[in-house]
Structures are given as structure tokens and as C-alpha cells.
Amino acid sequence: MPGPLQGIRVIDITTNISGPSLTMILADMGAEIIKIEKPKIGDDSRKMGPLWGGEGVYYLHINRNKRSIVIDLKSEEGKEIVYDLVKDGDVFVENFRFGKAEQLGFGYETLKALNDELVYCSLSAYGQVGEKRHKPGYDAIAQAESGIMSINGTKDGGVARVGVSVLDQGSAMWGAIGILAALYNRTQSGKGQRVETSLFETGIFWTGYHLLAYMATGVEPVKMGTNHASFAPYGAFETKDEQIMIGISNDSLFAKLCKVLEREDWIADSRFSKNLARVQNRELLNSSIEEVLKTKSANAWIEQLENGGIPSSIILKIPSVITSPQTESTQMLIDVDHPNIENLRLPRLPVQLSETPLEITKSPPFLGEDTISILEERGVAPDTIRELVEKGVIQVHSKYVEN
Amino acid sequence: MPGPLQGIRVIDITTNISGPSLTMILADMGAEIIKIEKPKIGDDSRKMGPLWGGEGVYYLHINRNKRSIVIDLKSEEGKEIVYDLVKDGDVFVENFRFGKAEQLGFGYETLKALNDELVYCSLSAYGQVGEKRHKPGYDAIAQAESGIMSINGTKDGGVARVGVSVLDQGSAMWGAIGILAALYNRTQSGKGQRVETSLFETGIFWTGYHLLAYMATGVEPVKMGTNHASFAPYGAFETKDEQIMIGISNDSLFAKLCKVLEREDWIADSRFSKNLARVQNRELLNSSIEEVLKTKSANAWIEQLENGGIPSSIILKIPSVITSPQTESTQMLIDVDHPNIENLRLPRLPVQLSETPLEITKSPPFLGEDTISILEERGVAPDTIRELVEKGVIQVHSKYVEN
Structure with missing residues (x-):
């Protein structure tokens, strides 16, 4: 055709x-x-x-x-x-x-x-x-x-x-x-x-989003590593072996994550319950999550996170990208x-x-x-x-x- | 309309x-x-x-x-x-x-x-x-x-x-x-x-270029900072004050750069004369260039580099991008x-x-x-x-x- x-x-x-x-x-x-x-x-x-x-x-x-x-x-x-x-x-x-x-x-x-x-x-x-x-x-x-x-x-x-x-x-x-x-x-x-x-x-x-964010707030955007200025938790986390990416953009996804991590107490924790609070307490939140994640391997977590409906992934290197099932x-x-x-x-x-x-x-x-x-x-x-x-x-x- | x-x-x-x-x-x-x-x-x-x-x-x-x-x-x-x-x-x-x-x-x-x-x-x-x-x-x-x-x-x-x-x-x-x-x-x-x-x-x-490069060579692509795997010099360099970007993709541009840096001896130097050699000797090349660049300010160099026809730039932050003359x-x-x-x-x-x-x-x-x-x-x-x-x-x- x-x-x-x-x-x-x-x-x-x-x-x-x-x-x-x-x-x-x-x-x-x-x-x-x-x-x-x-x-x-x-x-x-x-x-x-x-x-x-x-x-x-x-x-x-x-x-x-x-x-x-x-x-x-x-x-x-x-x-x-x-x-x-x-x-x-x-x-x-x-x-x-x-x-x-x-x-x-x-x-x-x-x-x-x-x-x-x-x-x-x-x-x-x-x-x-x-x-x-x-x-x-x-x-x-x-x-x-x-x-x-x-x-x-x-x-x-x-x-x-x-x-x-x-x-x-x-x-x-x-x-x-x-x-x-x-x-x-x-x-x-x-x-x-x-x-x-x-x-x-x-x-x-x-860069449009960053230009607008700066015009709106006067706060200069900076390098964020794997994190995102507007959301938390959002980024790479250590596990027992390799790093994994987790992306949480709203409170209901965060609640799902808490269930997977068996930390449902965080759902009502005022430091973490709302995205704005999570962004403000990002460091504490990230280290608390890593403490849990370090108990199992990346692959084990990805399976559980996927079953729980959490956007997440291994950080694939180029050779693995070529052979990955989704690329196929x-x-x-x-x-x-x-x-x-x-x-x-x-x-x-x-x-x-x-x-x-x-x-x-x-x-x-x-x-x-x-x-x-x-x-x-x-x-x-x-x-x-x-x-x-x-x-x-x-x-x-x-x-x-x-x- | x-x-x-x-x-x-x-x-x-x-x-x-x-x-x-x-x-x-x-x-x-x-x-x-x-x-x-x-x-x-x-x-x-x-x-x-x-x-x-x-x-x-x-x-x-x-x-x-x-x-x-x-x-x-x-x-x-x-x-x-x-x-x-x-x-x-x-x-x-x-x-x-x-x-x-x-x-x-x-x-x-x-x-x-x-x-x-x-x-x-x-x-x-x-x-x-x-x-x-x-x-x-x-x-x-x-x-x-x-x-x-x-x-x-x-x-x-x-x-x-x-x-x-x-x-x-x-x-x-x-x-x-x-x-x-x-x-x-x-x-x-x-x-x-x-x-x-x-x-x-x-x-x-x-990532297509990197996938192909890996399929062609078997060499796994890695993080390169501001550098580019295929070209040198290409990346951010220290000056007397802030960093500047310089991008050189071929030998004739390299010769122009040598003139601006007043190091025309490098043009015939077998370690630097061809792109392939420059890529292999990237570290030595980069440090040699920085030694020269550290003698003047970023703005002074950018003016000379632009006059010499060298692709180059200050690394602009978001507030400066909004007010830059080219954005205007x-x-x-x-x-x-x-x-x-x-x-x-x-x-x-x-x-x-x-x-x-x-x-x-x-x-x-x-x-x-x-x-x-x-x-x-x-x-x-x-x-x-x-x-x-x-x-x-x-x-x-x-x-x-x-x-």
C-alpha cells in the first residue's frame, strides 16, 4: 500500500x-x-x-x-x-x-x-x-x-x-x-x-513549561536529576540491586504506591498525603521510600509495582532496549x-x-x-x-x- | 489571515x-x-x-x-x-x-x-x-x-x-x-x-543513533556529560569565569578554533589534526583547550569565537533565555x-x-x-x-x- x-x-x-x-x-x-x-x-x-x-x-x-x-x-x-x-x-x-x-x-x-x-x-x-x-x-x-x-x-x-x-x-x-x-x-x-x-x-x-513556571513564580528552574519539580515521589530509587524509576503525579496514585510498599500509614500522614506536601518533604519521602525498596530486587519491585498500577520501570541501557519485549x-x-x-x-x-x-x-x-x-x-x-x-x-x- | x-x-x-x-x-x-x-x-x-x-x-x-x-x-x-x-x-x-x-x-x-x-x-x-x-x-x-x-x-x-x-x-x-x-x-x-x-x-x-552505533560496533553508549561520542572538541569548557560550549564537528572547523586560541601548532599535531585522533585524545585535548580558555572571560571568548566562525555559546539559564536578544x-x-x-x-x-x-x-x-x-x-x-x-x-x- x-x-x-x-x-x-x-x-x-x-x-x-x-x-x-x-x-x-x-x-x-x-x-x-x-x-x-x-x-x-x-x-x-x-x-x-x-x-x-x-x-x-x-x-x-x-x-x-x-x-x-x-x-x-x-x-x-x-x-x-x-x-x-x-x-x-x-x-x-x-x-x-x-x-x-x-x-x-x-x-x-x-x-x-x-x-x-x-x-x-x-x-x-x-x-x-x-x-x-x-x-x-x-x-x-x-x-x-x-x-x-x-x-x-x-x-x-x-x-x-x-x-x-x-x-x-x-x-x-x-x-x-x-x-x-x-x-x-x-x-x-x-x-x-x-x-x-x-x-x-x-x-x-x-523549555516552554520552565519559562512559564519562572514567569509565574520568579523561582529559577534548576537541575533535578531524575526528579520532577512539580511532583513527588518522581524519580530513580535504589533497590537491593539496581535503580528503578517510579512516577507519581497525583494523590490517588500515591495511595496505591503506599499499598504496594505496605506503608498505608503514609496515606494519611500530613507530610505525605498531598502532592504539595510531598514536594516540600521530597528528601524525607525519597529516603523513606528507598528504605523500603532496598529490601528487595529491582525486578521483584517492578512486578509488584506493575500489578499495583504504578508507573515504574527499570532504567534500561541501550543493549537491553534493542532486545526488550516492548521494542519487539x-x-x-x-x-x-x-x-x-x-x-x-x-x-x-x-x-x-x-x-x-x-x-x-x-x-x-x-x-x-x-x-x-x-x-x-x-x-x-x-x-x-x-x-x-x-x-x-x-x-x-x-x-x-x-x- | x-x-x-x-x-x-x-x-x-x-x-x-x-x-x-x-x-x-x-x-x-x-x-x-x-x-x-x-x-x-x-x-x-x-x-x-x-x-x-x-x-x-x-x-x-x-x-x-x-x-x-x-x-x-x-x-x-x-x-x-x-x-x-x-x-x-x-x-x-x-x-x-x-x-x-x-x-x-x-x-x-x-x-x-x-x-x-x-x-x-x-x-x-x-x-x-x-x-x-x-x-x-x-x-x-x-x-x-x-x-x-x-x-x-x-x-x-x-x-x-x-x-x-x-x-x-x-x-x-x-x-x-x-x-x-x-x-x-x-x-x-x-x-x-x-x-x-x-x-x-x-x-x-x-535513541536511534545510539541503537545503530551499538549494533554497528558492539560498544555500549554511555553518559557523556556535555561531550559527544563522535566529535572532539565538543562540550562545555571552563573559562576565567563561567563555562562555555564549543562544538567542532570537522577538521577545518578545528583549524579555525586553533587560530582563535592562537595554538596553530595543533593543526598539524598528529594527536589533534584529525577528528578520530581528537576523539581518542579527548581528555588531553580538553584540558589543553581549557588551559588557554582560562586566561579570559566567557564573554570575551564568545566574541572571538563568533568572529572566528566557531559554533559556541554561553550556557544560558532560564531567566536569561527569556530576555535573550535572539528570543526577542x-x-x-x-x-x-x-x-x-x-x-x-x-x-x-x-x-x-x-x-x-x-x-x-x-x-x-x-x-x-x-x-x-x-x-x-x-x-x-x-x-x-x-x-x-x-x-x-x-x-x-x-x-x-x-x-
């Missing part, structure tokens, strides 16, 4: 992480992605370690379901190939620094003049306004500038970068949300439009055929559509794997293709070079 | 964080959100502290641009009101535990039979399959089960919950992505469909009129559309603020409304009770 975006063509001149993560979302939804890469090295993420079968893991992670064409975007003939693709394309995505797309001849106004149904998306580090728009930026830098880093870590330890790329991946999702809304709106208006998002703005949005049941890891990698498994998108299912049908392409087929589909003659290769305007994956 | 989803009506029976975060995305895009709340207390997030003008900050954060109607979903008359709304609605969203929507009479098959153009979205903790689907879950619990927590924190310290609700907010975004794709597809197929996402699946997807320039915080709160400012979505702009036009509603107007629009007679109020089937905000 085709995906929900079948028939949509995306011209993708993005590199590294955020841009390709965005177009992967559209790719899994059945859009055709024409990934335009620079000659010789292609997308930088191809060489970001660790490598697997010669390809960077970063690249493998976010480039399935795409076609790769190598074009020198600085050459006039290269630009003409892009303009030709734009004329009947649906979506164009760039993640250059501010001004660079215009400089290369791929600014919004230029492409809109070629195709006013085009949805044009810019994904940058800092956005299209403000002094910092000229600055380069990465996920971790935007985490620092948006305040996320300042509230991430244990209470007395140093700050930490969030261990997963929340701003690269989050901004990719916001870009996809904007593009999808623009495509929907185009079915009403008949016109495309410009979509903009950035790592920095995504970071500000993620939800089929989050999909086997993908790859010429150079046995046993390649890639995480599917965490959303499913019943009538137009998302699928992984093509492994991440080799550099220039689809150069010839894309140009042939555009009606470019074989002699011209050969000439463009010789001039260095385009590049073809060695496996696909004609003799 | 109306938003991209103008004309779309969403029936929203979600509570707490992830579900309302999802429908807020559609709300800001111009869809009409009919937020159905339970009698008396309404959405639990209304009382999650801290409070601002009597409303929970969590509630305020994610419920603007919505209309609130109070319905007792357990009563037959209440169910009939929902069925009536579903008949010509476009989207239905629920975030109950597995099976609860069916039990209440709001399962997918039931609602599809009333309206086959309906897009129906389920947002749960663990998904609709697998043993754990029956379990309750929160952001932090899913962070523990998906491995995020195990790799979040400083190298030698304890694990930390990611300081912002990446799984509540992330799963909300995946739900929105699925709904938008289904709405787009409906313009082609004429039919709605079911969309599913969960906190757990979102967590597995966020990007207008990420929007003034919103609210009857009980002076100076309410809410973060806008971090995406912008040029022709159908996203706007905040309505403050987060009081409980039952729109009960009467919604029922009147459905053609319910005033006498019937009064009767339903008396029976406790619906509830009206006191400000709107007729005498």
Missing part, C-alpha cells in the same frame, strides 16, 4: 542531521526524495563515525527511502538541473546558514517564480531573523542557548547535553509539521508557501536489505497510519546511486549525461557507471 | 500533557479544537503546580486557541453529544490507556461507522500492542524504558531525566505529523484513517490577553508559514467556558441545555451561567 504522501516530490539540498532527518519523515510517508549531494564526499554525515559497512551510522540512520543525485550546485549547469526539478516539484528543503541559499541561486523568491505551488522550507540554527542568524550552530550549542542544558543533569553535578539530539530531530519534526500543513493548505488554496523553523526556536519551545512487540526496529551491511536494522518512525502505512522500502543510497536514473527521467540524453560527468557537474556511483 | 488548517474541527478528549500538546499544534494552525473535559476538575493539568492566576502552568502552556466544553463521558446523554460532534468533525484525539476509549464507547470502529472521513488518533504510553500496552506511563518512565535516561548525565554522576518533557512533547508532534499526513491523504482518497503513536515508540526513535528577535514569546493573568506570555510554535501564519488568538479557556456556545451551535435548545446542566451531564463556567 502506498504511503500518505504518494505522488509528492521533494527536492532536498540539506546535509548533516536536521535537514536529512526532516526529509526522512516525508520519505517514510511515501514522498519521493531527490537528495542532492555535493561531488566527491557527498553529505558530510556519510563519514561521521562510527562507520558501518563503510557508511557513517548517522547517515544510515536518516537517509533510507531516498534517491541520491550528485550535483555541483556552484556550476551553472548544476543549477539548471535543480531548477528543472523545482518546476514540477512539490517541496524544496534547505538547511544552509542564513543567506547561503539565496547566494547559490536557490532563494525562496527565485524558486517561487519557477513554481508557485512549491512549498519551500528553511531549517536553520537560529532562524531567519536576529543577530545570531549568521552564526553556525549545532544541537548542543542550541541546547546551551535555549536553556535546556542548564536544567539537565543531577542536582549537584555538572550540566549535561541531552544525550539524544532533541534539537536536530525536534526541528526536523517542526519542519515536517509545517510542510505537511502547507501541503494540506495547498489543496485548498492552490498555492505553495514558505516554511521556516530552527534549532534555537525548537529549544525555546521545549511494537516492531520499532525494521530489517533493511543493504548491499554492504548484513543485519542492518533501522528504527521506523514512531507513528503509524492504518490505511496508508509507512514503510522502509529502500536502503540509504550510495553517493550518486540515482544520478543517472533521475536525469533519464527528466529526459536528459545519455550523451549529455556523459558530458556532465566529464565536466564534474554531476557524479555517478561507480557501480552504476556505464562501460 | 487564517491558519493552514482553517475549517478543520478537532474533537479532543485528551488530558494532561501529551494529548493537549498535540491538539495545541493543530489549534495554532487554525483548526477549531473542542476540548472535552470531565465535570468538576476538568483536565488534571489545571491543578498541576505551580499555579498562575489560579491555573496550572502546565495547563496554560498547552491549551491556548481551544474551546472548553464539560461533558460527563460516562452518561448516555454525554456520549450522544460526542457522537453528534464526531458526525461532521474531521479529527478525534484520545490519550487513554489501551482499551479505555473502546470501553467508553469511543473506539475507532464505533466512530468510523459514524463518519468514515474521520481521522482518529490514539496517543498512548506504550502503543497499541505488546504486554506493556496496559501499563500507565509518564514521560520519565518512558525515558527510562527507551534508554534515553541511561545515556543522559555526566560521565561519573548519576543518570538524569531529560530536563524537558521530550517524550510528552515529541509524541505530541508525531501524532500531529500523522494527523496532518492523514488529512492531506484524505484530500486524495476521501477517507479518514487511524493514526497511532506513543511515548515509548518516540523514545526508541530518539525571533518573537518566540507572545503576549496573550488573559482575564486573570497580567503579562501572560506563551511560547509560539517554533515553525512559521508565510501565507497562512500561525497565531495565538484565544487564551487557555476556563473550564466549561464554551459549553453553551458549542451546544447552541449544534442546535441544542436552551431548555435542553439547562436540563443537561441540572443532570450533571454538562457543566458551564460560572461566568457564563444564565440567571
Whole structure:
């Protein structure tokens, strides 16, 4: 069954992480992605370690379901190939620094003049306004500038970068949300439009609750380790062996917890009966709970807590996540055929559509794997293709070079 | 100008964080959100502290641009009101535990039979399959089960919950992505469909890079503090006063950094010249860089680093984020009129559309603020409304009770 975006063509001149993560979302939804890469090295993420079968893991992670064409975007003939693709394309995505797309001849106004149904998306580090728009930026830098880093870590330890790329991946999702809304709106208006998002703005949005809490109270949010400022008990607790997470967000759940811990006296204890009191007496509460938990193993407690309806979990490490029964049941890891990698498994998108299912049908392409087929589909003659290769305007994956 | 989803009506029976975060995305895009709340207390997030003008900050954060109607979903008359709304609605969203929507009479098959153009979205903790689907879950619990927590924190310290609700907010975004794709597809197929996402699946997807890196190398990912496993130098560094973040992802950026630090000898130093060597000699590299950085203040270095084109930043705390020039320039915080709160400012979505702009036009509603107007629009007679109020089937905000 085709995906929900079948028939949509995306011209993708993005590199590294955020841009390709965005177009992967559209790719899994059945859009055709024409990934335009620079000659010789292609997308930088191809060489970001660790490598697997010669390809960077970063690249493998976010480039399935795409076609790769190598074009020198600085050459006039290269630009003409892009303009030709734009004329009947649906979506164009760039993640250059501010001004660079215009400089290369791929600014919004230029492409809109070629195709006013085009949805044009810019994904940058800092956005299209403000002094910092000229600055380069990465996920971790935007985490620092948006305040996320300042509230991430244990209470007395140093700050930490969030261990997963929340701003690269989050901004990719916001870009996809904007593009999808623009495509929907185009079915009403008949016109495309410009979509903009950035790592920095995504970071500000993620911290929204903390920004509001500070505006409301004047109390500066701080690092809370595994705890949560608004709820108690909420966090990691020692048991006889390893730590477990317990999350209690209201008084009736707390009463259930007390039953499991066989400390029903706490339910009416004024220090613990209400969430506000529990938050104020967090340290005493946490140590009292740990005293009980230390009498049994993590697995024994999890079984009892689950039976008691308490949100709780072992703190799984990456190897255990891969083999966990729920990862299996939800089929989050999909086997993908790859010429150079046995046993390649890639995480599917965490959303499913019943009538137009998302699928992984093509492994991440080799550099220039689809150069010839894309140009042939555009009606470019074989002699011209050969000439463009010789001039260095385009590049073809060695496996696909004609003799 | 109306938003991209103008004309779309969403029936929203979600509570707490992830579900309302999802429908807020559609709300800001111009869809009409009919937020159905339970009698008396309404959405639990209304009382999650801290409070601002009597409303929970969590509630305020994610419920603007919505209309609130109070319905007792357990009563037959209440169910009939929902069925009536579903008949010509476009989207239905629920975030109950597995099976609860069916039990209440709001399962997918039931609602599809009333309206086959309906897009129906389920947002749960663990998904609709697998043993754990029956379990309750929160952001932090899913962070523990998906491995995020195990790799979040400083190298030698304890694990930390990611300081912002990446799984509540992330799963909300995946739900929105699925709904938008289904709405787009409906313009082609004429039919709605079911969309599913969960906190757990979102967590597995966020950790994707680490899962792949482990499958590729067998090396278990660990907590890296502010560093990044694949790049060096990358992280927080001490200066004369406060820490700064520096991110270097390739050799040419490293050469630029060496120039700013006046240590151009490092460019050809075999311990530092290539990224792979820098990763291997990370400790020596980091301490060597800090030795230089400690000679000047953070602000002095940031100026030089920015001039040198190096991705870098102060590690901003929440109060500074609110007043930072880039937050101002990007207008990420929007003034919103609210009857009980002076100076309410809410973060806008971090995406912008040029022709159908996203706007905040309505403050987060009081409980039952729109009960009467919604029922009147459905053609319910005033006498019937009064009767339903008396029976406790619906509830009206006191400000709107007729005498």
C-alpha cells in the first residue's frame, strides 16, 4: 500500500542531521526524495563515525527511502538541473546558514517564480531573523542557548547535553509539521508557501513549561536529576540491586504506591498525603521510600509495582532496549536489505497510519546511486549525461557507471 | 489571515500533557479544537503546580486557541453529544490507556461507522500492542524504558531525566505529523484513517543513533556529560569565569578554533589534526583547550569565537533565555490577553508559514467556558441545555451561567 504522501516530490539540498532527518519523515510517508549531494564526499554525515559497512551510522540512520543525485550546485549547469526539478516539484528543503541559499541561486523568491505551488522550507540554527542568524550552530550549542542544558543533569553535578539530539530531530519534526500543513493548505488554496523553523526556536519551545513556571513564580528552574519539580515521589530509587524509576503525579496514585510498599500509614500522614506536601518533604519521602525498596530486587519491585498500577520501570541501557519485549512487540526496529551491511536494522518512525502505512522500502543510497536514473527521467540524453560527468557537474556511483 | 488548517474541527478528549500538546499544534494552525473535559476538575493539568492566576502552568502552556466544553463521558446523554460532534468533525484525539476509549464507547470502529472521513488518533504510553500496552506511563518512565535516561548525565554522576518533557512533547508532534499526513491523504482518497503513536515508540526513535552505533560496533553508549561520542572538541569548557560550549564537528572547523586560541601548532599535531585522533585524545585535548580558555572571560571568548566562525555559546539559564536578544528577535514569546493573568506570555510554535501564519488568538479557556456556545451551535435548545446542566451531564463556567 502506498504511503500518505504518494505522488509528492521533494527536492532536498540539506546535509548533516536536521535537514536529512526532516526529509526522512516525508520519505517514510511515501514522498519521493531527490537528495542532492555535493561531488566527491557527498553529505558530510556519510563519514561521521562510527562507520558501518563503510557508511557513517548517522547517515544510515536518516537517509533510507531516498534517491541520491550528485550535483555541483556552484556550476551553472548544476543549477539548471535543480531548477528543472523545482518546476514540477512539490517541496524544496534547505538547511544552509542564513543567506547561503539565496547566494547559490536557490532563494525562496527565485524558486517561487519557477513554481508557485512549491512549498519551500528553511531549517536553520537560529532562524531567519536576529543577530545570531549568521552564526553556525549545532544541537548542543542550541541546547546551551535555549536553556535546556542548564536544567539537565543531577542536582549537584555538572550540566549535561541531552544525550539524544532533541534539537536536530525536534526541528526536523517542526519542519515536517509545517510542510505537511502547507501541503494540506495547498489543496485548498492552490498555492505553495514558505516554511521556516530552527534549532534555537525548537529549544525555546521545549523549555516552554520552565519559562512559564519562572514567569509565574520568579523561582529559577534548576537541575533535578531524575526528579520532577512539580511532583513527588518522581524519580530513580535504589533497590537491593539496581535503580528503578517510579512516577507519581497525583494523590490517588500515591495511595496505591503506599499499598504496594505496605506503608498505608503514609496515606494519611500530613507530610505525605498531598502532592504539595510531598514536594516540600521530597528528601524525607525519597529516603523513606528507598528504605523500603532496598529490601528487595529491582525486578521483584517492578512486578509488584506493575500489578499495583504504578508507573515504574527499570532504567534500561541501550543493549537491553534493542532486545526488550516492548521494542519487539511494537516492531520499532525494521530489517533493511543493504548491499554492504548484513543485519542492518533501522528504527521506523514512531507513528503509524492504518490505511496508508509507512514503510522502509529502500536502503540509504550510495553517493550518486540515482544520478543517472533521475536525469533519464527528466529526459536528459545519455550523451549529455556523459558530458556532465566529464565536466564534474554531476557524479555517478561507480557501480552504476556505464562501460 | 487564517491558519493552514482553517475549517478543520478537532474533537479532543485528551488530558494532561501529551494529548493537549498535540491538539495545541493543530489549534495554532487554525483548526477549531473542542476540548472535552470531565465535570468538576476538568483536565488534571489545571491543578498541576505551580499555579498562575489560579491555573496550572502546565495547563496554560498547552491549551491556548481551544474551546472548553464539560461533558460527563460516562452518561448516555454525554456520549450522544460526542457522537453528534464526531458526525461532521474531521479529527478525534484520545490519550487513554489501551482499551479505555473502546470501553467508553469511543473506539475507532464505533466512530468510523459514524463518519468514515474521520481521522482518529490514539496517543498512548506504550502503543497499541505488546504486554506493556496496559501499563500507565509518564514521560520519565518512558525515558527510562527507551534508554534515553541511561545515556543522559555526566560521565561519573548519576543518570538524569531529560530536563524537558521530550517524550510528552515529541509524541505530541508525531501524532500531529500523522494527523496532518492523514488529512492531506484524505484530500486524495476521501477517507479518514487511524493514526497511532506513543511515548515509548518516540523514545526508541530518539535513541536511534545510539541503537545503530551499538549494533554497528558492539560498544555500549554511555553518559557523556556535555561531550559527544563522535566529535572532539565538543562540550562545555571552563573559562576565567563561567563555562562555555564549543562544538567542532570537522577538521577545518578545528583549524579555525586553533587560530582563535592562537595554538596553530595543533593543526598539524598528529594527536589533534584529525577528528578520530581528537576523539581518542579527548581528555588531553580538553584540558589543553581549557588551559588557554582560562586566561579570559566567557564573554570575551564568545566574541572571538563568533568572529572566528566557531559554533559556541554561553550556557544560558532560564531567566536569561527569556530576555535573550535572539528570543526577542525571533518573537518566540507572545503576549496573550488573559482575564486573570497580567503579562501572560506563551511560547509560539517554533515553525512559521508565510501565507497562512500561525497565531495565538484565544487564551487557555476556563473550564466549561464554551459549553453553551458549542451546544447552541449544534442546535441544542436552551431548555435542553439547562436540563443537561441540572443532570450533571454538562457543566458551564460560572461566568457564563444564565440567571
